[in-house]
Amino acid sequence: MWRRRLGALLLRSPPSSSSTAASSCQHHRRHLLPSEEPLALNRLARLFTSQAVSDGGNSQKPFIAFVLGGPGSGKGTQCTKIASDFGFAHLSAGDLLRHEIASGSEKGELILDIIKEGRIVPSEITVELIRKAMETSNANKVLIDGFPRCEENRIAFERTVGREPDIVVFFDCPEDEMVKRLLGRNQGRVDDNIETIKKRLEVFESLNIPVVDYYSSRGKVHKINAMGTADEIFEAVRKLFSSLSDWGRLAVEKEKWRAGTGTATQRNPTDLLIAEALEFLDGKRVQSPDCE
Ligand SMILES: Nc1ncnc2c1ncn2[C@@H]1O[C@H](COP(=O)(O)OP(=O)(O)O)[C@@H](O)[C@H]1O
Ligand SMILES: O=c1ccn([C@@H]2O[C@H](COP(=O)(O)OP(=O)(O)O)[C@@H](O)[C@H]2O)c(=O)[nH]1
Numbered sequence: 001m002w003r004r005r006l007g008a009l010l011l012r013s014p015p016s017s018s019s020t021a022a023s024s025c026q027h028h029r030r031h032l033l034p035s036e037e038p039l040a041l042n043r044l045a046r047l048f049t050s051q052a053v054s055d056g057g058n059s060q061k062p063f064i065a066f067v068l069g070g071p072g073s074g075k076g077t078q079c080t081k082i083a084s085d086f087g088f089a090h091l092s093a094g095d096l097l098r099h100e101i102a103s104g105s106e107k108g109e110l111i112l113d114i115i116k117e118g119r120i121v122p123s124e125i126t127v128e129l130i131r132k133a134m135e136t137s138n139a140n141k142v143l144i145d146g147f148p149r150c151e152e153n154r155i156a157f158e159r160t161v162g163r164e165p166d167i168v169v170f171f172d173c174p175e176d177e178m179v180k181r182l183l184g185r186n187q188g189r190v191d192d193n194i195e196t197i198k199k200r201l202e203v204f205e206s207l208n209i210p211v212v213d214y215y216s217s218r219g220k221v222h223k224i225n226a227m228g229t230a231d232e233i234f235e236a237v238r239k240l241f242s243s244l245s246d247w248g249r250l251a252v253e254k255e256k257w258r259a260g261t262g263t264a265t266q267r268n269p270t271d272l273l274i275a276e277a278l279e280f281l282d283g284k285r286v287q288s289p290d291c292e
């Protein structure tokens with residue numbers, strides 16, 4: 001039984017093969033470059049797992065996922081689900097800016113004007129809000145929803161926080177669907193009107209897509225088709241995060257085994273399982289007769 005389960009796990013595609021950007025981009029094919037370097041899957045998955053099990057969320061280096069996509073592509077909806085199923089803190093850049101407006105600060109007035117026009121708030125304001133929210137949340141896994149909006153945002157974040165995101169999830173949605181969703185959002189937002197929506201779509205194409213292209217060239221983008229019901233889309237999202245988590249666990253086992261907690265002369269089921277995982281992770285073909 002354990003062997004059958006292992007076979008199924010090992011035969012599952014790693015996340016980089018099925019969903020990394022560029023390979024199957026439907027709505028933004030012309031923008032996304034093929035990945036120049038493959039996702040460092042073992043490193044990434046190990047990081048994901050070690051952060052997931054770190055002690056009480058005191059890690060200084062959280063796992064960071066940027067969540068990008070056009071206005072109305074479903075970023076916020078999917079982030080809520082990821083946060084609840086995978087234990088991420090959900091930091092929405094737009095929500096942080098709206099809280100600043102609600103606080104009545106001087107900065108809030110400037111932010112309101114910019115949001116009404118569908119433009120991008122100066123990087124120093126947004127990056128500072130995100131940096132503080134990351135510090136306050138003290139979480140070991142963070143979703144940053146709707147940021148960076150442009151290359152300048154990206155560079156300012158990387159300079160201030162001192163690192164890149166670990167992955168970028170990109171929701172790929174056709175424009176007419178995004179417009180339909182935004183006009184039906186009904187949350188009383190000052191920017192959910194057709195005039196601002198048009199401007200936001202232009203800004204998305206001209207300034208946000210280059211950020212996706214940049215991370216795509218770094219092998220970090222996982223593109224998700226954002227058409228379908230929220231639950232259907234979440235199935236694809238769940239696969240991505242589950243794979244990271246499964247592969248991370250295997251990578252940790254591999255390290256333990258290499259460190260001497262398993263030897264070739266021990267032949268109990270756990271050792272066999274680890275040996276098979278090791279072979280697979282080393283890129284060899286696993287003989288798994290119980291599975292197909
Ligand atoms: N898959 C979906 N199908 C139809 N409507 C959706 C879907 N996902 C989200 N929505 C709705 O579309 C609107 C925009 O979704 P939201 O998550 O706020 O997107 P974003 O954060 O990318 O702007 C919301 O009213 C939301 O309830
Ligand atoms: O990093 C960010 C995120 C948002 N915004 C502004 O806030 C608006 C709303 O952003 P949000 O992410 O809430 O919109 P969504 O894409 O989710 O509809 C954007 O159009 C921008 O004007 C910004 O300037 N920088």
Ligand SMILES: [Mg+2]
Nearest residue numbers: 075076094146
């Ligand atoms: Mg949103």
